[in-house]
Amino acid sequence: MKKALVIPAALLGAAALTMSGCSTPPSATTAETTAAPKIDYIACMVSDSGGFDDKSFNQTSHDGLIKARDELGVQTKEVESTNTKDFENNINSMVQAGCKTIVTVGYLLSDATVKAATANPDINFAIVDDNPTAAKDLKNLKPLVFNTAQSSFMAGYLAASLSTSGKVGTFGGMKIPTVTIFMDGFAQGVTYYNEKKGKDVATLGWDSAKQDGQFVGGFEDVAAGKQTAKALTSQGADILFPVAGPAGQGALQEALDSSGKVSAIWVDTDGCVSAANFCSILASSVYKGMDVAVFDAIKDGVDGTFSNTAFVGTLDNGGTGLSPFHEFDSKVSADTKSELDQIKKDIISGTITIESAAQPS
């Protein structure tokens, strides 16, 4: 019996030793950092099925929550959803945890958020990426939406200017307005380039007029994203614009595997920062300032100035735009750079109009 007892004891001992050392604990007075003083306010967040580590949409929103913790001193709680059935339960669990502001990330949480906001009029809710018609009557639900068609239009123009094969490709995670808005803008940006330059660059994966194209069927499956990307590159696309959250990383892998033939434009956040290992194949990113919008919504709640007025991120207010070119800075011609600046001005002034049913008003 004694010998047998040695094995588990040894395992535990080894585990403890690998983690331990002989350091002396710091004294209590130096332990406090320079973070803002803690206040009695709980801000919470519920992700959609992509999870907070998606290097994209959920992660950027989550950055806003972390910023609120660090700069406002609020306490934070968060729940990750794994499937659509979880949404109601997850939001309810945040209500029970005593949250004062609950941010739900994503259009797919719309129904569940409206229900929770109706049932809990004393709690502030903010939903990223949706402006539900029911929200107009709800004093405690603030929509945070982004006109990413504007920035994607610039991305489409950039992609068309960089393509050597004359074909660029895009695909989405699911056919929902917050995804197709990127694809609409992108496709029309390519068309605009063709009109200006008399070229004939084709957009694969999305037909803006028919509102139909390539979709992975979800946001989680990176392998499926890579399959979809392969389908586009095998048709000749050499610039990819994946709008599929984590599944879009499949397109970046496909680009990396192509050893320089294919490059990509990332979405939601600057890919060179969130997914730095792919920076060498990223021409740019269409960023969506969800971190700023989330932070502001929480700050409004803390300050007592929360309102149900929708925040609409545009090129004009910096809520969305093109990220720096990073390693592609030398590959983008000076002409293209100045043309992009002009396009940005024209979109803001209304000279260029983008047609997308998904655009927030």
Add this chain to the structure above:
Amino acid sequence: MSATSVEGGPASATPPGPSFGQRLLGVFRGGGLWREAATTAAAILLALLVGAILMIVSDPDVAGQWAYLFTAPHLPLAASWGKVWGAYSALFVGALGSPTAIAETTARSAPLIAAGLGVGLGFRAGLFNIGAQGQAIWGAVLAAYVGFAWQLPLGLHLLVAILGGLLGGAVWGGIVGVLKAKAGAHEVIVTIMMNYIAMYLLAWLLTTSAFQRPGRTDPISPELPASATMPSFGLTRFHLGFILAVVAAVAVWWLLERSVLGMQIRAVGANPHAARTAGMSEARTTIITMALAGGLAGLAGLMSTLAPAPSGVPTPLSDGVVGSVGFDAITVALLGRSHPIGIVFAGLLFGAMNAGGLAMQSMAQTPNTLVYVLQALIVLFVAAPKLVSTLLPFLKGRLRKASATGGEA
């Protein structure tokens, strides 16, 4: 206790005669009751211990404290204890801490029990039914369709929706049975492929005008009316689905232990050649078993579209509406040793862990994925009884004694 005495232990319960598949099925079918209960309890305990270590290692704030083990031992111990206690007490409170929590546990257990019964029934007939996912999807699809597309009187509407869901699962499972019995296709490959077909058919259906909610471009169905929603008893989440799952467990027990068909299922599972010699039709038994297994998985699926969500309205049909119930069912059946009573307990355990996992995340800020790790560890330890007896030496003597007297049931 020397190493040689271990060789005479549970390991010798599987002589070299049967094939790998039969030996594996032997694990599913189980042995002596006391031995199984002790192994399972020990597996849960070990899983919780490993989970605790993972929590400590993965939290930088807590793991960092271990640097002071020899200078200030109270720091790492208190931090680790606080972390582990906080997480596990949240797990418990979320699963059983209040009437609402218990209702949530029943709601999450019900589909696991139903689909687990389907998988377990297949195991008893010697069939590896990996297709509960696809069968559950068809259960969800047909039940939801009857729910939102048909107008029927109160009472009848729900009944027809439930029957539709059962039929959907039974047909999807029955196809596999026919392919196996008549064409010799291996059920593992066929069921896995049928899962993909069901998954992508659902994705396609949700783009058609018959299924897609008017005014939406994303794949989501209309909401179901109250007449097609399962009734609740007292608490919203304590609904008809759990009752149906328990009734199904009793029915499967009766089928296996008291009916002629059940005897044939077990005979074909134990030894198809002997069963054939005794005049039983292997083909007929295979088809019926797969159809029944499919119906049970369909019951799990229809719960996800007919049972009320916390707001009282069922979740509309969408791509991920059944979650991963068909795959979780395999672990539930394994943990329950393919016995109906065992599956009910295994389903309740996993349902409780899923319900508690959310509280662990919202109250203790411990990632939900830890729950899946715990579930996987429990099954891993159950499947490796020798590992359990090595890690928990005091069980060894008793396990050996029990296996000598108990043997295969």
